[in-house]
Amino acid sequence: MSEKNGDLLLQVEDLKVSFFTxxxxxxxVGGISYQLHHGEVMGIVGESGSxxxxxxxxxxxxxxxPGRVVGGSITLSGEDVLAYDKHQMRELRGGKVSMIFQNPxxxxxxxxxxxxxxxxALTTHKKVPREEARRRGLEMLxxxxxxxxxxxxxxxxxxxxGGMRQRIMIALALICEPDLLIADEPTTALDVTIQAQILELxxxxxxxxxxxxxxxxxxxxxxxxxxxxxxxxxxxxxxxTGTVDEIFYTPTHPYTLGLLRSMxxxxxxxxxxxxxxxxxxxxxxxxxEGCPFAPRCEHAMKICLNQYPPATQLGEGHxxxxxxxQKDQVLEKEA
Amino acid sequence: MNEANASPTxxxxxxxxxxxxxxxxxxxFPVKGGKGEGRYVRAVEDVSFQIHEGETLGLVGESGCGKxxxxxxxxxLYDPTEGRIFYRGQDITTAKMLPYRRKMQIIFQDPAASLxxxxxxxxxxxxxxxxxxxxxxxxxxKDRIAELLSxxxxxxxxANRYPHEFSGGQxxxxxIARALAVQPEFIVxxxxxxxxxxxxxxxxxxxxxDMQAELKLTYLFIAxxxxxxxxxxxxxxVMYLGKLVELTESYELNRNPxxxxxxxLLSAVPIPDPxxxxxxHRMILEGDIPSPINPPTGCRFxxxxxxxxxxxxxxxxxxxxxxxxxFAACHLL
Ligand SMILES: Nc1ncnc2c1ncn2[C@@H]1O[C@H](COP(=O)(O)OP(=O)(O)OP(=O)(O)O)[C@@H](O)[C@H]1O
Ligand SMILES: Nc1ncnc2c1ncn2[C@@H]1O[C@H](COP(=O)(O)OP(=O)(O)OP(=O)(O)O)[C@@H](O)[C@H]1O
Ligand code: SF4
Ligand code: SF4
Ligand SMILES: [Mg+2]
Ligand SMILES: [Mg+2]
Numbered sequence: 001m002s003e004k005n006g007d008l009l010l011q012v013e014d015l016k017v018s019f020f021t022x023x024x025x026x027x028x029v030g031g032i033s034y035q036l037h038h039g040e041v042m043g044i045v046g047e048s049g050s051x052x053x054x055x056x057x058x059x060x061x062x063x064x065x066p067g068r069v070v071g072g073s074i075t076l077s078g079e080d081v082l083a084y085d086k087h088q089m090r091e092l093r094g095g096k097v098s099m100i101f102q103n104p105x106x107x108x109x110x111x112x113x114x115x116x117x118x119x120x121a122l123t124t125h126k127k128v129p130r131e132e133a134r135r136r137g138l139e140m141l142x143x144x145x146x147x148x149x150x151x152x153x154x155x156x157x158x159x160x161x162g163g164m165r166q167r168i169m170i171a172l173a174l175i176c177e178p179d180l181l182i183a184d185e186p187t188t189a190l191d192v193t194i195q196a197q198i199l200e201l202x203x204x205x206x207x208x209x210x211x212x213x214x215x216x217x218x219x220x221x222x223x224x225x226x227x228x229x230x231x232x233x234x235x236x237x238x239x240x241t242g243t244v245d246e247i248f249y250t251p252t253h254p255y256t257l258g259l260l261r262s263m264x265x266x267x268x269x270x271x272x273x274x275x276x277x278x279x280x281x282x283x284x285x286x287x288x289e290g291c292p293f294a295p296r297c298e299h300a301m302k303i304c305l306n307q308y309p310p311a312t313q314l315g316e317g318h319x320x321x322x323x324x325x326q327k328d329q330v331l332e333k334e335a
Numbered sequence: 336m337n338e339a340n341a342s343p344t345x346x347x348x349x350x351x352x353x354x355x356x357x358x359x360x361x362x363x364f365p366v367k368g369g370k371g372e373g374r375y376v377r378a379v380e381d382v383s384f385q386i387h388e389g390e391t392l393g394l395v396g397e398s399g400c401g402k403x404x405x406x407x408x409x410x411x412l413y414d415p416t417e418g419r420i421f422y423r424g425q426d427i428t429t430a431k432m433l434p435y436r437r438k439m440q441i442i443f444q445d446p447a448a449s450l451x452x453x454x455x456x457x458x459x460x461x462x463x464x465x466x467x468x469x470x471x472x473x474x475x476x477k478d479r480i481a482e483l484l485s486x487x488x489x490x491x492x493x494a495n496r497y498p499h500e501f502s503g504g505q506x507x508x509x510x511i512a513r514a515l516a517v518q519p520e521f522i523v524x525x526x527x528x529x530x531x532x533x534x535x536x537x538x539x540x541x542x543x544x545d546m547q548a549e550l551k552l553t554y555l556f557i558a559x560x561x562x563x564x565x566x567x568x569x570x571x572x573v574m575y576l577g578k579l580v581e582l583t584e585s586y587e588l589n590r591n592p593x594x595x596x597x598x599x600l601l602s603a604v605p606i607p608d609p610x611x612x613x614x615x616h617r618m619i620l621e622g623d624i625p626s627p628i629n630p631p632t633g634c635r636f637x638x639x640x641x642x643x644x645x646x647x648x649x650x651x652x653x654x655x656x657x658x659x660x661x662f663a664a665c666h667l668l
Contacts, residue, residue, distance in 0.1 A: 047532055047533070047534055048532040161623045163623050164623065191397040191398050191559065191624075192397075192559070192561070192600065192603040192604050193397060193599060193600065193603045193620045194623070195603065195605075196602075196603035196605075196617055196619055196620075197619055197620070199605070200617065200619055218532070218533050219605065220607035221604065221605030221606055221607045221612075222605050223607070224605065224606060224607050224608055224609045224611075224612040225605040225606075225612045244609040245609050245610075248607065248608060248609050249609075258534065259533065259534065260607070262533065262534060262536075262537040263533060263536065263537060263562065263563070263607075264562045264563055264565065264566035265562055265606070265607055265608075266561065266562040266601070266604040266605075266606055267606050267608065267611060268562070268565070268566070268589075269586065269589075269590075270586060271566065271586075273541065273544075274537040274540055274541055274566070275537070276534070276535075276537035276538040276540075276541060277534040277537070277538075278538075280502055280504065280505070280535075281502065281532060281534070281535075
């Protein structure tokens with residue numbers, strides 16, 4: 001697989017997803033675009049409700065009613081995923097693309113043993129004979145740091161501890177050697193010591209298999225630890241994207257800046273008062289006109305209240321959507 | 336070195352008066368049904384410390400280590416199994432709690448679940464005033480509710496609304512207003528920001544700090560996130576499987592963690608700085624936390640400790656003062 005390293009894997013173009021609720025249309029994802037290459041780890045951070053999960057679910061065809069893709073395209077290895085039928089989608093899930101969640105019970109089936117589920121995944125997606133599947137399953141459990149894998153194979157998910165279930169879910173997601181792993185807050189519910197174990201594990205496996213990862217989290221420490229690139233979402237859009245170094249050392253969007261300085265850091269050496277982001281999160285049913293961050297932004301200008309800011313390219317892959325980066329245009333329009 | 340099992344007296348900030356003291360506190364829960372029937376969850380095991388007036392004492396440790404149980408036992412929401420609790424020098428281990436309820440309050444992790452959905456915000460805050468008969472007239476009561484809401488950054492028109500009409504951060508503010516209503520001296524903050532969005536967490540942290548300065552409050556602040564706990568606390572206690580394993584001044588804990596468990600805990604927290612993160616050497620703890628029903632003998636950490644020795648399996652290390660105000664329990668020290 002490694003010869004593909006660096007080739008384009010996933011292209012998302014102007015993706016729009018809405019939920020049609022009795023109270024009105026919620027534009028959960030309001031037009032986002034990005035590319036992901038083989039072997040790349042991209043983080044997605046952003047406020048609760050900003051559309052991180054909905055965006056990821058769209059790739060997997062896991063959107064639930066009343067949610068619908070209303071615009072744009074998703075292309076995986078050159079194929080239009082949005083045109084897939086149910087059968088093709090099922091082939092994709094757990095095969096080429098896998099997903100892990102915050103709650104492992106979302107992807108583990110409570111009525112089958114761990115062994116059953118792993119063997120089943122391999123025989124379905126890879127047409128591997130059962131004996132061979134069992135052998136590979138044991139290897140994978142060992143790889144994710146489960147001791148006594150023979151015994152675990154015979155157990156049901158509820159008989160295992162939280163950290164162990166998380167590992168089993170990861171084993172299950174990785175057993176078919178996906179090109180793309182989507183991880184939605186996989187360590188958020190775990191203690192930091194277990195989180196550290198799981199992150200080390202994911203980094204190890206990623207190095208060996210060169211899969212690409214979309215890593216959704218609200219924890220900036222986790223992003224710095226595991227990601228190559230980050231996209232920062234606010235109110236259904238990517239407002240800034242860049243390498244981890246660009247986002248952490250030269251953040252540009254006022255929301256990114258606010259996020260970075262609002263929380264105390266584990267490496268802080270003395271007390272400094274926190275600088276919160278003021279105001280409350282966007283009401284996605286009635287988002288403000290223009291830049292949705294404007295009501296909370298200390299730099300907001302007149303134009304911000306009327307028009308969504310265009311993308312400005314700051315470096316090769318460093319993009320930001322903020323009028324502050326478009327001074328000339330702002331002057332022209334405000335005049 | 337001093338034997339400090341009874342009660343670590345430490346150089347604490349505040350004016351030095353001890354507000355809360357616990358001595359050898361234990362809380363066991365009986366196991367109901369199943370294999371464990373007849374046995375106990377040893378949630379808090381022999382914990383002693385003092386909290387000084389005006390101070391924030393932080394508590395950290397992994398899920399299930401007994402933080403919540405300890406916090407609730409201190410304010411007697413649970414009756415202790417053994418040990419003593421003192422409030423301003425009064426033994427309240429078995430005292431009638433109503434008069435002390437006014438002095439000791441709690442803020443919960445899940446703001447939505449801790450507010451009665453059928454009551455308006457005004458009723459929720461007002462109920463606390465009524466229980467203790469704190470306002471004389473209707474107008475008094477109304478004014479006080481308005482004052483409390485404005486203290487937590489809400490406005491008086493919002494008093495007639497129901498909890499579900501508020502965001503998580505606002506619901507937590509309501510919970511805080513309710514706790515403040517009775518003019519408490521001591522508040523147990525049990526994961527007050529864990530359920531909130533990151534952008535709202537810092538607003539609540541700043542508010543708790545302002546309240547403390549303004550109203551001379553004393554906090555026991557419980558959280559998973561060691562960075563937040565350090566930020567808000569003067570001293571931090573680290574718990575493992577029901578035991579207090581280390582206790583010292585907040586930034587000292589960072590500079591000079593003595594207990595191997597504290598060291599692994601600190602090393603596990605990811606740093607929001609890519610450069611430092613690449614250079615960081617992680618101590619990865621093996622395995623999961625053992626069961627508090629049948630905790631390991633000797634040092635409870637010995638099954639996961641990278642430095643465990645023979646004697647750690649049988650001898651429980653004493654909690655000793657190794658530098659002024661810096662306590663830890665480990666045979667290595
Ligand atoms: N089933 C649904 N019905 C209506 N609206 C929904 C539904 N699911 C999600 N939404 C809306 O879509 C938006 C994006 O939700 P999403 O779950 O992607 O957020 P998120 O960024 O993953 O947040 P979190 O960090 O809390 O997981 C939210 O504003 C939410 O209100
Ligand atoms: N009411 C109860 N009855 C029986 N067991 C309990 C009760 N409350 C807590 N426990 C048990 O006591 C132990 C300590 O729990 P506690 O909730 O105090 O931990 P914690 O440190 O607050 O964890 P978390 O970080 O997950 O909130 C756990 O094993 C828990 O299952
Ligand atoms: S576009 Fe305007 S309101 Fe939006 S982040 Fe930039 S300056 Fe602030
Ligand atoms: S007493 Fe022994 S097992 Fe416990 S922390 Fe110290 S070295 Fe480790
Ligand atoms: Mg989500
Ligand atoms: Mg708790």
